[in-house]
Structure formats: C-alpha cells, structure tokens
Amino acid sequence: MFPQNDEKVPRVRFANFEDEWEQYKLGEIASIIGGGTPSTSISEYWGGDIDWYSPAEIGKKIYMSESRKKITELGLKKSSAKVLPVGTVLFTSRAGIGNTAILEKEGSTNQGFQSIVPHINKLDSYFIFSNTHELKRYGEITGAGSTFVEVSGKQMEQMLILLPKFEEQQKIGLFFKQLDDTITLQQSKLDKLKSIKQGLLQKIFI
Structure with missing residues (x-):
C-alpha cells in the first residue's frame, strides 16, 4: 500500500483519494525526542509515577500504558528524559534498532530511543507505526555507519x-x-487452544 522508490501513488488505494503522495523529511512532520536515565544511585529519582521505558520492553505490544520502572518529577528534572505525549511512536535507536510501540499514556524513555512525536494534523501515529519496517531499515543502515x-x-x-x-x-x-x-484476537484464541491441548495431553497420555 505504501509507495516504493520513485512511485508517487500506492498500488492499492482507498476510494476518493487521488492526490500524489509528497516527500518530506521525518523532522518536518514530527519531533524526534531522545531520552535519559536519572542516576540509579539516588533513590529520590526512582519509584515515582512517571512511566520510564527501556528498549527491552518494546516490540511485543502495539500500545504501551505502563512501564516496568518509574521515575519521579525530580528524576525527570535531573536527567535528559522528557515526558512524551499520548500518540508518540517509541522507536528504539540502539542494539535492536527499530522496535516500535505507541504510547497510550504519557511517559518517558531512557537514552535508547529516538521517539517520534507526530505534529498535529501532519502525521498520523498509526500510519507511521504501520511503516515500522521502513523506519527499522533506515535506522539499521544509517546506524551501521556509526x-x-x-x-x-x-x-x-x-x-x-x-x-x-x-x-x-x-x-x-x-x-x-x-x-x-x-490478529491479536486470533492469537489470543490460538494461545488458549494450545493451552487446552497441553492440558489434555498431560491428562490423556500416561
């Protein structure tokens, strides 16, 4: 559905859309925001109510609403972490480049991200999230030169x-x-069937 190479329109398209797609730099339609880590030796920076994500948490879920670790307002101020708005596309920028998720609730990240904050009425969050494969390819190629x-x-x-x-x-x-x-719904059903099968295997076969 996305145009490739020099094409200006996709091969498959919804009705009533005829304009050519236009080329932009990502920085023209979104803000790219990095993250930071408060000092782990200062307890006052940790255990607050601000979600703080690490790259290991990204990749299995589409939407993120709660992080494993949280920081305090003081921890936020004493680091380069920033509060990102709902709709931000988290993008991992280090080893494991290109994993993405959408923020369902405001949150922050460590320095292993270059998150994409869409400009209002310029970039749709789920549109750019759906183009994760291109974001990942670009990140891997560009990052490899560093x-x-x-x-x-x-x-x-x-x-x-x-x-x-x-x-x-x-x-x-x-x-x-x-x-x-x-897909998520069907995967959930499949997981339940596998669990049922495993239980029956243990009960039926001695």
Whole structure:
C-alpha cells in the first residue's frame, strides 16, 4: 500500500483519494525526542509515577500504558528524559534498532530511543507505526555507519518519507489498526487452544 522508490501513488488505494503522495523529511512532520536515565544511585529519582521505558520492553505490544520502572518529577528534572505525549511512536535507536510501540499514556524513555512525536494534523501515529519496517531499515543502515550501532535523532530527522494528505493517513492507519486488532484476537484464541491441548495431553497420555 505504501509507495516504493520513485512511485508517487500506492498500488492499492482507498476510494476518493487521488492526490500524489509528497516527500518530506521525518523532522518536518514530527519531533524526534531522545531520552535519559536519572542516576540509579539516588533513590529520590526512582519509584515515582512517571512511566520510564527501556528498549527491552518494546516490540511485543502495539500500545504501551505502563512501564516496568518509574521515575519521579525530580528524576525527570535531573536527567535528559522528557515526558512524551499520548500518540508518540517509541522507536528504539540502539542494539535492536527499530522496535516500535505507541504510547497510550504519557511517559518517558531512557537514552535508547529516538521517539517520534507526530505534529498535529501532519502525521498520523498509526500510519507511521504501520511503516515500522521502513523506519527499522533506515535506522539499521544509517546506524551501521556509526562507531556504535546507533541512529541519532539528527539522522532520524533526515529520513525521507512519502506521505499522503492527513485524511488518507488516518484511513490507512485505521485499516491497519483493525487488521492488527484482529490478529491479536486470533492469537489470543490460538494461545488458549494450545493451552487446552497441553492440558489434555498431560491428562490423556500416561
């Protein structure tokens, strides 16, 4: 559905959308925000109510609403961590580059992220999340040219991306969200069936 190479329109398209997609730098349609870690030796920085994510938490869930660790307001002030708004696409920028998730609740991250905060009416969160494969490919290629395998915020801002108008982005984002919701539901059913099967195997076979 996304245009490739020099194409300016996708091969499959929803009705009533005819305009060519336009090329932007990611930094023109979103803010790229890094993270930070408060000193772990100062207890007053930890155990607060501000969600604080690490890359290990990203990749299995689409939406994130609670982190494993939390920091305090003081910890936030004493580090380079920043509170990110709902709808931010978390993007891991180090080893394991390119894992993504969408913030369902305000939160912060450590320095292993270059998170994408869409500009209002410019970039749809689920649209860019659905393009994770391209974000990941760009991050891996760009990061590989550095001393450490890491992609910076400045590098992410320079990523070129083809975009339709915001209304079409929303339509595409909703379409993929519905597909992802269906996949999640079916996976849950499959997991339950596997659990039932395992229980029966243990009871039937001696």
